[in-house]
Amino acid sequence: MIENLWKFFFGITGDVLQRVLIGSLVLRFGLLCLMGLLSVVILSEILDPTLLHLPASLLKDHMASPSKMNVEFAAMDSSPDTKDDGDKDSAEKTGMHGFKSILRKVVFSLRMSYPSGKRWLKVLYFVKFGIMILERAIVFYAPMQTERVIRAFSQTGQATDGSPVLSKFDMASIVSYVVYDYLKRYSNVLTALTAVVASPVDDYARNSMTLRFFEHVHGLSMEYHLNAKSGETMPVLRSGEDSVIYIADMLLYQILPSILDVVLSLAYFWFAWGWKYGLVIVVNIAIYMVMNKYITRRRIDTWNDFSANSSKASSRATDSLQNFETVKHFTNEVFEVDRYRAGLAGYSKRSLRATIEDSLLMMPRGLIWSWNLFIGCALCATEIAQGKRDASSFMTFVLHSKQLEDPIDTFGWVFSSIEREFNCVEKLFNILEAEPTVKDIPNAPPLVSKNGDIEFEDVGFQYSPDKKGISNISFKVPQGSTVGIVGPTGSGKSTLLKLMFRLWDPTSGRILIDGQDISKVTQTSVRQQIGVVPQDTTLLDESILYNIGYARPSATRAEIEDAAKAAHIHDNIMTFENGYDTSVGERGAKLSGGERQRIGIARVVLKRPSIILLDEATSALDSATESDIQKALSAVTENRTTFVVAHRLSTVMHADLILCIKDGRIVERGTHEELIQTAVENGGKGEYYKMWRIQSGENVISSPSSVGDDEHNSVLAMTPDVLSKVDPDMSTTPKKSAEETTKVEE
Ligand SMILES: Nc1ncnc2c1ncn2[C@@H]1O[C@H](COP(=O)(O)OP(=O)(O)OP(=O)(O)O)[C@@H](O)[C@H]1O
DSSP, rough: OOHHHHHHHOOOOOOOOHHHHHHHHHHHHHHHHHHHHHHHHHHHHHOGGGGOOOGGGGTTTTOHHEEEHHHHHHHHHHHHHHHHHHHHHHHHHTTTSSSSHHHHHHHHHHHHHOSSSSSSHHHHHHHHHHHHOOOOOOHHHHHHHHHHHHHHHOOBBBOTSSSSSOOOHHHHHHHHHHHHHHHTHHHHHHHHHHHHHHHHHHHHHHHHHHHHHHHHHHHHHHHHHHHHHHHHHHHHHHHHHHHHHHHHHHIIIIIIHHHHHHHHHHHHHHIIIIIIHHHHHHOOOOOOOHHHHHHHHHHHHHHHHHHHHHHHHHHHHHHHHHHHHHHHHTTOOOHHHHHHHHHHHHHHHHHHHHHHEEEEHHHHHHHHHHHHHHHHHHHOOOHHHSSSTTTTHHHHHHHHHHHHHHHHHHHHHHHHHHHHHHHHHHHHHHHHHHHOOOOTTTTTTOOOOSSEEEEEEEEOOOOBBTTOEEOOOEEEOOOOOOEEOOOSTTSSSSHHHHHHHTOOOSSSEEEEEEEEEGGGGHHHHHHHHEEEEEEOOOOOOBBHHHHHHHTOOTHHHHHHHHHHHHHOOHHHHHHHHGGGOOBGGGGGTTTTTHHHHHHHHHHHHHHHOOOEEESTTTTTTHHHHHHHHHHHHHHHTTTTTEEEEESSSHHTOOOHHHEEEETTTTEEEEEEHHHHHHHHHSSSSOOOHHHHHHHOOOOSOOOOSSSSSHHHHHHHHHHHHHHHHOOGGGSSSSSSSSSHHOOOOO
């Protein structure tokens, strides 16, 4: 019965071995189909977002309400898709997959991977290329040698007893066949050796790329850094570099050799075997390529989705780790874990989908290839049956056809993987194409530092059209002046300093240092003249010594210690176990706010700039320390033009000029005395006066106009007492009047 079934299904009668062979093939095919079916089932199941549920214990003590969490997760899970759609749209708009765009990436990759600097690396580069050409010649010639051996066998005569006789020539053929086979099979060894020799070429290319990209990112303006996600820039740079090297390598050592193999084989079949064979190959390659394009497209879409999800999940995780303090403040550890879990679930879901799609989509590739072999074999068998060819040509045909299998298969995987890399290069391009918003004009000269006179000429600036900035700012101060900038929060005080430091350029008007428009000189030269102590001094994750010395890398240890003494932090540092070698932690997290500020001040002391910008530089200090530092700063700022932004009026009351900013405009200007006096004369109207009264303990919330004359006079009269309460030095008269020291332009 089994015999009959066998005949029924396969029409074959044969020995047991044959049946086992065919049986195992059928079983394998059946299993393959089953796997395919399972894959389709899994593919539909993986849409379930609960795939990666963590143990419930992780959810205990959860502070966030479930509804809030769900909203978060929904946003998390859906946003990559949304982003992807955006990506796809923009990709279509910009023609990310268009010919021009691909060509651009290809040219970029080839250019970047070429070691243009060093001669010996260039030699290695071309040696590697030469070896590849040699390999192709060997690969092409190996089956020809087989053919010659087979022909030689069939031409061999017979001895008198009927046994075959091998001539000397035949032996040579066999030897050369073995040698070629060795070379062909072990060409991988050759490739590995080439890779070792060529690794300095890749390293050189990678390092020079890294430095170029790093330099580019550092050259970008503040705006880029504020908008960029710091956790994403470096990974994009790194994966972009890897992709550039990979693309160049694939092009030169996978695609080009494969094209050579195919062209040579095609030419061989066409001319040595006849056009029909050539046509079969051409048609099959065409079908293969069309199919491959579809498969690749589909694969890339899945991969894009996967990579967008993965980078979003990891950047959120990085963000939460960097902001560990905020997480702790709100006991949101579990919330963060859940958020990350949702991200990972999306990530593994997409990874699984990509893997399954890969396996499923590989099947048609194999089928097309088998179809090609079948048609070719049938053609060859027909010609043998017709007596047009001898039986040995069948073997030759099969061997030559097999030669085509590898390169065509290479096209299959190389194109899909290279497209994935194009995607990484595209992200790299987005960074490389970012232009600094603040640029030096061509051939800009450096700022020539003379005195440090500063002038704002009707300066206006907006961060964006819908965001108010500052407008009509005009004033002029001579060298050595101290300018206090006060005003409500968000009024534009820091913006003024940022414009002076050229973190942005004004949208109207000019800023002049010593009569030179700072937008017409190099940014570096401007910044070299200016020392800044920002609101929140951030430190590098190094030692205290390194962080202070960062202001002037050539400074000696003694100079660094002197600067620390001037900033009143030396004694503090000496109480630390490792003194100046104490590590400050990430962004200086291991130090107090006041310590960080004093390190910031020490840096400026060490830098010795001609202009100093203090943006709430002493806000984190207690009054006594602030007073000490003010004294130290007055030594540092002597003969240096200094801008002091402060909410605590005691910090600026000695200034030669106080600018009171409101809604981005200067609403009042003068010395402390002048501003108070003017307000009193105006019936208590004045922003500065209002702030002063609030800070001096007169809790004036009502409108100044409601304050009577007597009251104003009493405020002015009591000023010295109040000052001395806040700071013993404050009751002293300011050094000069505004008229004496500043020429204020209305
Ligand atoms: N990089 C930026 N992009 C967009 N808007 C910004 C940016 N930096 C500041 N702003 C906005 O510009 C306005 C002025 O900010 P600025 O920092 O100059 O205020 P400030 O007077 O120094 O405030 P504070 O006293 O609180 O430090 C604010 O409304 C702020 O939101």
